[in-house]
Structures are given as C-alpha cells and as structure tokens.
C-alpha cells in the first residue's frame with residue numbers, strides 16, 4: 035500500500051500563525067503585562083551632555099504623595115558596571131554605572147530613579163529631584179572627538195580614543211596604488227541613525243521575597259543574554275533565581291539586544307522595595323537612550339587599473355561609540371564592518387584602519403545591518419567614483435569586478451571566507467527586471483523635457499548566521515554564538531519546541547512550525563513554538579544578524595533527528611524489526627520498503643511515555659535538546675536598483691522605482707522573506723533620504739522626537755519589486771543564508787547613487803533632503819558654468 | 822481631584838472617576854484594560870493608538886479621557902464580530918501586512934475609516950491616507966496590499 039506523500043511546507047508562503055492575536059489586539063507586549071501592586075519608575079536624566087554631579091537632593095521629591103522610593107547611584111552599592119561583551123586588543127573600557135553618580139556623559143544619562151504608586155506621581159516627584167550640576171565642555175562630532183582641545187570624557191581613554199584597530203595589508207595597498215591608473219579619494223559619512231522600533235523599550239521586574247525569585251519581563255531580542263549579563267556581571271545574583279521573559283516584542287532592529295540601565299535598575303529596585311517595578315520608555319527617552327546606529331566618518335581611496343579593475347582599497351574610519359561602550363559596540367565598526375570591505379568584488383589589496391572614539395552622545399551599537407551597510411555604502415560610492423573617473427558605465431565597471439561564481443569557499447583579503455556566491459547572476463537578473471537599456475533611454479527622453487531622472491545600483495554582501503563561537507572568541511567576543519533547540523514530544527503526539535531564537539516580528543512561530551511539520555510529517559496545528567522565556571528554554575543567544583533560521587533552525591533540526599533516531603528504536607521494537615531497517619516517512623516509522631508495516635508517530639510518542647512494550651535499556655520519554663555552533667558565517671548577497679526623479683527647482687527626490695534581487699540561500703517562507711526585504715529597504719530609503727540623528731556642538735540631541743527625526747511613511751516609498759536568486763549555503767544543513775538586513779544594507783547607496791546620477795554631482799551627504807540635494811544641484815550648476 | 826467619565830467601548834458601557842490629565846489612550850489601556858491600543862510616541866506622530874470614535878479614526882493619545890464623556894468607541898478588540906474577522910483584519914493576515922504587530926491595530930483602524938471614505942482607493946490614495954501611521958517593519962508594501970485586498974472583499978459584499 036503506497037501512502038500519499040505529505041505536502042512539504044518548507045519553501046511555501048504559509049500564512050503566519052502569530053497573526054490572529056496581533057490583528058485582534060491580543061498580543062502581549064511587555065507594557066501589556068499587568069501585575070497587582072505594581073509601582074512605576076521614572077528616571078531623572080541629565081539635561082546636559084557632560085556635567086559633574088555635585089549634589090542630588092531628593093528631599094522634596096520624597097515627600098511627594100505616592101512616592102515609594104527614590105534611589106541614586108550612591109544607593110546602588112554592590113552593583114557593577116554594565117559590561118561590554120566584545121573586547122578588542124587594548125580597548126579602553128570605562129565604567130558604565132546603571133545610575134551615574136560622578137558625572138553624566140550624554141543627554142539622557144540617568145542619575146536617579148523615582149518609584150511611585152502611579153506613573154503620574156513618579157513623574158511629578160521626578161520633577162522635584164534637584165540635581166546640582168557642574169556643566170563641563172562637551173564634544174559630539176565624530177571627527178573632532180580626539181582633537182587635543184576636546185573635552186576629556188573618561189579617565190581611562192586619553193583623547194577620547196576607545197580603540198585603534200586595523201586589518202589587511204597596508205604595504206600591498208601602497209604598491210597597488212603606485213601601479214594604479216587612477217586612485218579616487220572620497221570622504222564618506224555614514225550618519226547616525228535611531229532604530230525606532232514602534233514599540234518603545236519597557237520592563238517589569240518582580241521580586242518574590244518568599245522564594246527569592248526575580249522575574250523580569252523585558253523588550254529583549256535575547257532574554258538569556260540579558261539574564262546572564264545582569265545576574266553574573268552587574269547585580270551578582272544567582273542566575274538560577276532569575277527568569278527573563280521577552281514576550282511579544284514590537285520590533286527591535288538591534289536596539290533590543292543590549293543590556294540597558296533601566297531594566298537593570300528596575301531589577302535591582304524590586305529587590306529593595308519588594309514590589310513589582312515597571313518602566314516604559316517614552317519616545318523621547320527612546321531617542322535619548324536606545325543605542326544609536328552607524329555614525330562613521332571615513333576617508334577612502336580606491337585604486338583602479340585602466341580597464342576598470344579595482345587594484346586596491348584603503349580605508350580610514352572614525353567610528354563614534356557615544357558616551358559609553360554598549361554591549362557589543364566595539365565589534366560593529368571592526369569585525370562587522372571592515373571584514374566586509376571586500377564586498378562582492380575581486381580586490382587584490384585592502385587595508386582598513388578604524389579608530390573608535392567616545393563622545394558626549396548616546397552610545398552607539400548594532401542597528402539593522404550593523405557595520406555591513408557602512409561597508410556596502412563605502413564600496414558602492416567608491417566604485418561609482420571610479421566609474422566617473424574612468425568614464426565607464428556603472429554597470430560595466432561592476433561586471434568587470436565581480437568575484438566569479440564559486441560553490442564552496444572564497445578567501446577574502448580581510449579575513450572572511452565566503453561560503454558560496456554567484457554575484458553576476460543576481461546583478462544580471464536585476465538588470466533584466468529593470469530593463470536597463472530602456473531605463474537609460476527613458477532617462478534621456480526625460481532629460482530632454484527638463485526632468486532629472488537618475489538610475490542607481492548597489493551590490494552587497496553580508497555576514498550572517500552569527501557565528502562560529504571559536505572564531506568570534508578569538509576576535510574578542512566574550513560569548514559563544516551557538517543556538518539551542520529543544521523538541522518535546524508529548525504522549526499524545528503533540529510537539530512543543532523550545533527555541534533560543536527570539537521573534538520580534540520575524541514569524542518564527544510559523545517558519546519553525548513549517549520545519550518541524552516537514553521533518554516529522556505532522557500537521558502544523560500539532561506543533562507549538564515557545565520562545566523568549568529563560569524559564570522554559572535551555573539557553574539561547576537570541577535573534578540578530580540573521581541567525582535564527584540558519585543557527586536556531588539547525589539546532590532544531592538536530593533535535594528532530596535525535597527524536598527520529600530514538601523513535602526508530604521504539605518502533606523497531608513494536609514492529610519486531612531491527613532499528614537499522616526502520617525509516618521515517620510521512621509521519622510514520624516503517625520497515626524500509628514496506629509502508630504497510632508501520633507505526634504512526636503518535637503511537638511511538640505514546641509508547642515512549644507508557645513504556646510497557648519497550649526496548650530493553652532505552653530511557654522512556656521523547657524529548658531532545660541540541661546546541662548548534664555554526665562552522666562558518668553565511669554570506670547572503672544581492673543587487674538593488676533605484677530610479678529617482680529629482681525636482682530641479684526644489685531638490686525634492688521621489689523614488690519612482692525600487693528593485694531588488696537578493697540571494698539569501700534556501701528560503702523557508704518566501705512571503706516572510708519578501709516582507710523582511712521590504713522592511714529593510716524602507717529603512718534604507720529612510721537613511722538615504724530622511725533620517726539622521728543630529729547633535730549640536732554642545733551635545734544636545736536636536737532630533738529628539740518623531741517631529742524632528744523623519745521616519746519613512748507610506749508615501750515616501752514606491753511599490754517595491756523584489757526577487758531572488760538561490761545559492762544554497764554549504765555552511766548549514768538547511769542551506770539558509772539569512773535575509774534580515776538585506777534591504778537596509780543595499781538601499782541607502784542605491785538611492786544615493788541614483789540621485790548623484792540624476793544631478794551629475796558626485797558629492798552628496800545622507801540624508802539627501804530637498805535642501806541638501808538643492809545645494810548639490812547649485813554647486814554642480816556653478817561648476818558647469820565655470821567650466 | 823477626580824472627575825466622572827462614562828463611555829461605551831466596543832458596545833460595553835464603562836464609568837470611572839479619573840484624573841483630568843489622564844489621556845484617553847491610558848484610560849483604555851490601564852483603566853479599562855484593553856491593551857490592543859498601543860502607545861508608540863509622545864508627539865501624535867505614530868498612529869499606534871488609533872481608535873474609532875463615533876466611527877472616526879482618531880489618535881487616542883490626543884484626547885483626555887474626560888473630554889470623551891459619552892463617546893462611542895471601537896478599539897481593535899471590538900472589530901471582529903461574533904468571532905468573524907473584519908475584512909481588513911483578514912486582509913492584513915492574507916497579505917502579510919504585519920510583522921511585529923505593534924502598529925497593526927492602529928493601521929487597521931486607520932484603514933477602516935479610509936475605506937469608508939474611499940471604498941475603492943488607488944494605491945496612491947492608500948499611501949497618502951496612511952500618513953498618520955508609522956510602521957517600522959513592513960516598508961508599507963504589504964499594508965497597501967492588505968488594504969487593497971480588503972477593499973475588494975468589501976466591494977464584493979455590498
């Protein structure tokens with residue numbers, strides 16, 4: 035009897051299982067968790083970018099009705115600095131106390147917390163906390179931080195230098211440049227951004243004095259990391275007494291990876307007052323205190339041979355760390371940036387030097403793409419500059435330089451070994467989608483009518499599937515970057531999966547169910563995915579750097595295989611066959627080649643828990659846990675194109691078309707992958723045209739609200755055309771590469787290249803607001819007239 | 822000093838004594854306990870708090886609760902009738918119009934009024950009408966599709 039093969043779900047656009055709760059308003063975000071007796075925390079923050087704290091007077095505030103407690107840094111004895119989890123050689127690590135008690139070093143730096151019966155009472159009382167400040171000179175500009183005249187921010191870091199770091203072969207670049215036909219030089223600024231997930235950060239901490247248990251609900255991408263850092267490093271409380279829950283999280287984009295002051299303080303405070311303490315960030319606080327992203331100032335030089343081949347690349351970057359080192363900050367402008375400077379091109383010689391500096395600004399850490407967008411932006415601006423200098427077509431020059439197709443390994447000049455790639459194929463597909471020739475003739479026709487159209491391209495490579503623990507350990511990571519996956523089969527055949535990955539929009543409840551359903555041949559309804567709770571999940575490094583499907587998914591796959599292996603032994607016993615003769619297919623264990631001689635999955639599950647007829651020596655139960663440590667990164671890549679129209683009178687830019695071809699390896703759910711690419715593109719277009727965190731020279735954040743910091747809205751974007759090529763990754767058994775950052779990496783430079791193409795000016799800074807573009811247009815006109 | 826306030830939310834009458842400075846959105850979330858209405862900003866920019874008041878989509882962070890005495894309000898929790906999703910909710914599900922889901926209640930209720938005003942909106946109209954709502958996850962692409970899908974369904978039903 036032949037059984038019908040069960041339809042495979044991997045690779046299909048299955049509708050999301052998590053959506054019903056969100057579309058009906060039944061999601062549970064941190065701020066939705068309500069506990070009786072909860073108190074409310076409000077932070078007193080520095081209004082100054084740099085000021086010594088002379089005195090904090092809480093007397094009047096403490097008398098305010100409803101106030102439960104007020105704490106300053108001096109009260110938090112026995113509490114340590116927030117840790118930095120990535121140590122570069124000779125890195126200067128200044129203390130970062132949860133509540134600053136010596137000096138405040140950026141606007142928003144918390145110096146006291148007021149806890150009251152209601153949020154209003156806490157707010158009113160916080161107003162009555164009197165801080166006497168001794169205002170100090172401040173520095174905010176990235177490229178001025180290490181100037182001799184600049185304010186000194188930390189004792190441990192003379193000239194505000196956190197680190198100096200380099201990679202590549204400086205001598206080889208010198209030689210290459212000597213023999214180059216042209217060397218183009220550019221100053222490139224990648225401006226500071228604010229991640230701005232729509233859900234602000236929040237936490238709720240509850241201490242149970244009877245048991246000594248601390249439960250923390252927090253907006254986190256990695257609850258185990260939060261627990262480990264908080265328990266082991268900062269608060270010194272037993273890890274097993276702390277449970278961290280990250281329930282539904284409303285977007286994160288990197289900004290919810292890090293251990294912040296607020297959750298640490300609330301977790302400490304609940305132990306003091308023995309009542310739950312909650313805090314929810316306002317958007318204003320989010321602008322001031324969520325880790326920012328990017329903020330590089332770079333001098334780059336790229337050398338070309340006469341035929342357009344790149345011969346070398348020299349990069350000098352200053353990266354702004356902000357006032358303190360956030361959790362993974364030093365890794366971002368070094369190992370996540372400079373190691374990607376080989377891009378998708380054959381570049382025979384590369385050298386990059388990075389200086390990390392402290393400034394009196396909000397700490398900077400990973401934001402969607404983290405280092406890789408900065409690398410792609412630099413490369414794709416430089417190759418455009420090369421094309422202009424050599425008077426070559428921008429398509430031609432890229433084609434000339436692509437690394438040829440390879441299936442298993444390409445060693446770059448900057449330490450990485452790419453897994454697999456076919457860069458020209460993605461680019462060619464993009465050109466077909468765009469109809470490049472027609473786009474150019476349209477552009478010419480428009481130009482004749484006085485309309486300024488521009489076509490811009492970008493290509494990129496990303497390092498995902500973060501990360502092989504030994505490799506990152508040797509580079510300074512203070513953590514391993516594996517993932518765990520536990521599969522529990524219940525006696526009735528239902529399955530609960532516990533994953534260390536965390537979903538804050540990625541849809542793991544759907545994609546992981548697809549994987550389990552396929553592997554076990556059971557319907558998705560029989561599968562439950564649990565994430566975001568250290569009380570339930572063995573361990574987890576969480577979700578960032580597009581690691582969930584490739585690393586978390588592989589851990590699950592390993593557990594599923596173990597379940598099947600054990601199941602085979604149980605089934606063999608039931609079928610009176612030898613385990614070696616049993617295979618698993620279509621939801622049943624069967625004797626190889628005899629589908630009629632079989633036991634269904636459910637019966638094996640039941641037998642595991644009611645082991646009456648059971649193999650000698652085999653443990654009862656059906657539950658397996660695996661930890662997967664990837665053997666290499668995965669390297670997704672792609673090519674994007676953008677067509678813009680620039681209003682030549684106002685400088686206003688309209689994105690007319692946006693096209694993307696991404697290669698993210700194998701795909702679990704194309705609908706979800708496309709959605710992530712869309713979102714990334716929107717953030718990238720936002721960086722190109724609208725967004726930018728601006729500090730004045732005294733360190734005041736000028737763009738401190740959604741009124742001043744311009745986020746992309748629906749009418750800033752066109753219909754997006756996204757497609758894929760598929761080059762399976764040899765680095766993991768699922769062949770997945772990762773898709774989370776693609777759009778955010780590729781889009782900024784595609785848009786900027788389109789604008790420079792339209793206005794015929796090479797120099798343009800992001801965000802390309804109407805004013806900026808208008809000024810560039812005037813400059814270009816003046817140059818033309820002068821010539 | 823607290824003031825009395827009465828309103829109907831999702832067909833149910835509520836009456837409370839509240840601080841005059843209590844915002845409607847906090848009244849709905851904290852006092853009534855309907856947490857589907859979200860708070861995403863403090864400057865009326867994000868639209869995560871959008872509800873229907875007398876059929877109009879409004880930002881609940883823009884009102885004091887006491888201003889809304891006697892109001893008839895629908896929040897996201899009240900949109901599905903007898904367990905049946907509204908076509909806009911269905912559209913967001915079908916077309917993958919959400920990722921983290923935080924902006925979604927506001928988006929759905931903004932779309933509700935949009936489709937009342939413009940039953941057959943063009944793509945451009947949809948984008949323009951969504952001016953008051955921010956989404957950081959989807960790039961709006963599938964939100965537009967979801968609303969188009971809902972418009973078609975609703976036209977078919979009439």
Ligand code: FES
Pocket residue numbers: 859860861862863864865866867868869870871880881882883
């Ligand atoms: S909360 Fe942002 S508009 Fe109301």
Ligand code: FES
Pocket residue numbers: 232284285539918919920921922923924925955956957958959
């Ligand atoms: S789905 Fe996350 S903000 Fe819209």
